[in-house]
Amino acid sequence: MRKPKIVLLGAGYAGMMTTKRLMQQLSIEEAEIILVNKHNYHYQTTWLHEVAAGTIDQNQSRIMISDVIDPLRVTLVEETVEKINPDQKKVTLQNGELDYDYLVVGLGFEKATFGIPGMAEHALSIQSFDKSRYIREHIEYQFSRYRNGEKDKEGLLTFVVGGSGFTGIEFVGELAEKLPQLCKEYDVDLSEVRIVNIEAAPTILPGFDEALVTYARRSLEDRGVEFKIGTMIKECTKDSVIVGDDNEEIKAETIVWTGGVQANAVLGESGFELTKGKVNVDGTLRAPGYEDVFILGDCAWVMNQETGRPYPPTAQIAIQEADICAENIKALMKDEPLKEFVFDNKGTVASLGGRHAMGTIFDGKKLYGLSAKMMKHVIDDRYLFMLGGPRLVLKKGKFRPF
Numbered sequence: 001m002r003k004p005k006i007v008l009l010g011a012g013y014a015g016m017m018t019t020k021r022l023m024q025q026l027s028i029e030e031a032e033i034i035l036v037n038k039h040n041y042h043y044q045t046t047w048l049h050e051v052a053a054g055t056i057d058q059n060q061s062r063i064m065i066s067d068v069i070d071p072l073r074v075t076l077v078e079e080t081v082e083k084i085n086p087d088q089k090k091v092t093l094q095n096g097e098l099d100y101d102y103l104v105v106g107l108g109f110e111k112a113t114f115g116i117p118g119m120a121e122h123a124l125s126i127q128s129f130d131k132s133r134y135i136r137e138h139i140e141y142q143f144s145r146y147r148n149g150e151k152d153k154e155g156l157l158t159f160v161v162g163g164s165g166f167t168g169i170e171f172v173g174e175l176a177e178k179l180p181q182l183c184k185e186y187d188v189d190l191s192e193v194r195i196v197n198i199e200a201a202p203t204i205l206p207g208f209d210e211a212l213v214t215y216a217r218r219s220l221e222d223r224g225v226e227f228k229i230g231t232m233i234k235e236c237t238k239d240s241v242i243v244g245d246d247n248e249e250i251k252a253e254t255i256v257w258t259g260g261v262q263a264n265a266v267l268g269e270s271g272f273e274l275t276k277g278k279v280n281v282d283g284t285l286r287a288p289g290y291e292d293v294f295i296l297g298d299c300a301w302v303m304n305q306e307t308g309r310p311y312p313p314t315a316q317i318a319i320q321e322a323d324i325c326a327e328n329i330k331a332l333m334k335d336e337p338l339k340e341f342v343f344d345n346k347g348t349v350a351s352l353g354g355r356h357a358m359g360t361i362f363d364g365k366k367l368y369g370l371s372a373k374m375m376k377h378v379i380d381d382r383y384l385f386m387l388g389g390p391r392l393v394l395k396k397g398k399f400r401p402f
């Protein structure tokens with residue numbers, strides 16, 4: 001008898017953890033498992049701000065998929081997904097096609113620029129491993145330019161970060177640590193450097209507790225970050241941003257946009273019904289009308305029944321969804337009842353660079369400074385442990401605090 005074929009698209013948090021759980025729950029005789037990803041490695045998206053700033057070794061944040069997923073159990077396909085045809089149960093790849101019995105979509109997010117003129121063309125984004133290491137190289141290159149005859153170029157060492165959400169704040173925190181080091185390395189006076197964080201909303205880190213927001217802002221300002229809050233970016237050019245009601249022009253050779261993300265465009269191109277770019281999944285994480293298609297992570301619109309609002313896109317949710325998804329695929333195969341997804345909020349900790357961090361854990365307990373930073377490392381290492389056991393923690397972990 002033909003084995004059911006489970007195809008997973010995207011080796012991010014959702015795709016990797018679902019694959020891992022399926023390997024644990026199904027024997028090799030029970031199902032064929034195929035994992036499709038653009039690269040032969042998995043990267044930790046939650047570390048990309050550090051890759052982009054150059055505050056960690058870039059290879060610490062990526063893991064060869066075959067190091068944690070047994071290629072004898074799972075077929076790894078290094079390919080780009082172009083389209084899904086859920087009616088025919090087929091996936092179109094750049095160089096081929098796959099059919100499936102069960103599909104798991106975990107293709108993550110893309111940059112959303114809300115039509116701000118020039119933003120899509122000129123701003124850099126912390127969107128993937130490749131784009132993040134490009135930013136790292138770009139930043140260092142500006143210091144080389146300074147030392148090689150361009151020191152008078154306006155905005156050469158101005159680093160503008162658009163957006164003060166989680167990613168924007170974590171990134172400016174890393175810049176506040178990294179740029180002084182680059183100044184020393186390239187013999188540049190620190191006063192030549194500007195880090196400017198611009199946010200249209202009336203506060204940084206919208207949705208965070210007020211005391212934590214105040215702490216984060218003060219910690220970053222103490223290390224030289226300038227904030228322009230309640231200020232719209234109206235346009236982005238090759239070497240500047242135009243901001244605010246008075247159309248102030250800020251010259252900058254480095255502009256990084258973190259102000260918005262949207263689900264992977266493959267969803268829309270595949271004809272799924274979308275809510276704000278995502279698939280509004282049912283309680284069992286399946287796409288409406290398709291009993292065999294699970295949508296996870298940043299591609300899924302999952303409602304918080306308590307608040308009546310969707311959960312924000314986080315790795316924490318993607319990982320928890322993976323557990324339910326794997327169990328539900330097994331249940332479908334065995335004709336058993338499916339489980340509903342219930343999010344268990346374990347808290348959120350934002351890194352602010354170096355020894356600085358803040359956040360809440362479990363029951364809302366607030367953490368600041370070094371204890372928050374240690375907790376952030378515990379969270380990062382816990383994921384590595386779940387994915388690859390102690391060996392992976394020893395190889396890639398942040399167990400050495402500093």
Ligand code: FAD
Nearest residue numbers: 010011012013014038045080081108297298313314315316
């Ligand atoms: P991803 O992890 O983004 O994985 C998507 C995968 O799909 C990638 O491997 C990609 O290469 C692959 N892919 C994409 N398109 C294609 C294609 N067409 N064909 C083949 N493969 C493709 N969340 C937290 O919970 N805590 C944090 O502290 C936190 N910090 C963050 C910091 C930063 C800098 C950023 C950017 C995000 C952070 N997040 C955090 C959010 C979190 O990273 C995302 O919510 C999470 O990565 C979503 O997981 P995912 O599996 O849906 O997608």
